[in-house]
Amino acid sequence: MIFKINLIRKIGDDAYLDCFDEIETCIKKKDGYNIKIIPSKDSSFKNVILLFLNFINFINLMKFKNNKISFSILMGASFGSLIPYVFFFSKNFVYMYDAWPRYHKTIAKTAKILNIKMIFFSSYKATNLFNEMNSGIKGIWVPEGINIEEYHYEPFISKKIDVIEFGRKYEIYHNKILSALKMNNYSHFFEKNKGEVVFRSRLEFINGLSQSKISICIPSNITHPERAEGISSMTLRYLQSMASKCLIVGILPEEMKMLFDYMPLVEIDLDNASSQILDILANYESYIPLIERNYKEIQKFHTWDVRSEKILLNIINESAY
Template identity: 45%
Template structure:
């Protein structure tokens, strides 16, 4: 038996995050070094109140409250600064670690200092830009940091041969509205099956099984980073997200825009870049010449299998955790 590791996970139904579940399952399947156990964390009004008060009184950030110190590791995969996940577990251990997504610039001034408040020894950012900002502007923070891009478990995704695929173009998650409007009419005019979210159907898929089946049935998936689709939220942060990898693991062709860190991650451009000036004709041309893109689809698929699964990322994170224990 290794060191006990508590995998802290929300028990509410506000969102369903494949990325967190797949990472935790990867850790649970690794029998060397740690003895992982998932802990469902109940959120409460008090926890929300506490975090909000901490944000208002930054002088409290220097405190590091401890009830007692157990020989246990807490690991939380969280969206932005959702420190409620660490309450109360971080107050009974000095060994706290976080994998963090969506750390938008307007939140940096309180997210980064609170890492020390909650005795976080190491934070892993999904965004290279966030990691660089942390290193450049927050050198006084004791918590160490690394850039670890998102990943998946490829076995959770399936695929069909391209001649069996019934969805021509799939748009899921965040919509790039400007581009969507440019291609929607042309795809309909050419009788292409274009699947996307509508006002009366905000959630396209009932569960993960329906989602992965849609991916397996799609020829093209539109992927654009959030600094383009939602700049009011993510500002200038441009990062590879899970949707790119999910599409590739399902042997779909990714059409969209390349996040700033993705070419470095892959070593080549795995995305067919959108031509906004000729968007409607481009999407039809791609569909009409789909076979010519099969080598890129296959290259992306093999690259994801070899280098972009959670096991690849966990090997890196586990080594960093062991360094500071």
């Protein structure tokens, strides 16, 4: 039996859409599914429509009993890209990144308006907090994954970038290692000015990461605690670093402790940050077994091929009712 799913695909220039692409690419390849892509843009007009529907406490009266299914990927409570397509399907499902607790009531209310049956959250804690509201919308935890075949790595002896910090920086730590790396002539790539990307394209980013020895990874609850509200989840940067055979130096997110039965990174020593990073670089070869173990671990357990099985199985089971 072929299972048909309408994938409402957000299009635009947002950098985070690369994350969406990895999930969508995997789902489109799945055997036994007929995936129809529906491209859709978000817009201020669509968001005004959503605000209006929320204001009047609109209930979707167009409850189509056509058993048609839609799936989409969202960044937080940004539902605009689902309009108008979501109204024409009777069973709607979404995968959601950055579902910060302060938005949970809005997410639940909007999900009811849009006839969304289930939300797959990238964060374990966010899932639990959402489900505690008993909103009638079921939350399921599906951690972030990776399409490992989209990444590559250079041999350790050929890696030219000693330390890379991509995305948000942990300023306290960054400032402690900056001078030490420079004084010892180590190659250090990072965001020079706020909002300025380290690499201009995804291809440059993938190539740059493949050439990096150490990747600094810090969870959002440490770098931006006011935004994260205690959510400490494994983000794609951890998996991207492992797929590129970088040694991760940083802080282990709480939720990652449930996903790995060993310590997959080197925890930073903030009091001795500069001497620690120099020591790691001087003894880099001793960390190669950990790097190789991480690569095998994500190959086996943390790909989107594995994660999407859970998503699709839940969609099938929920759609049976």
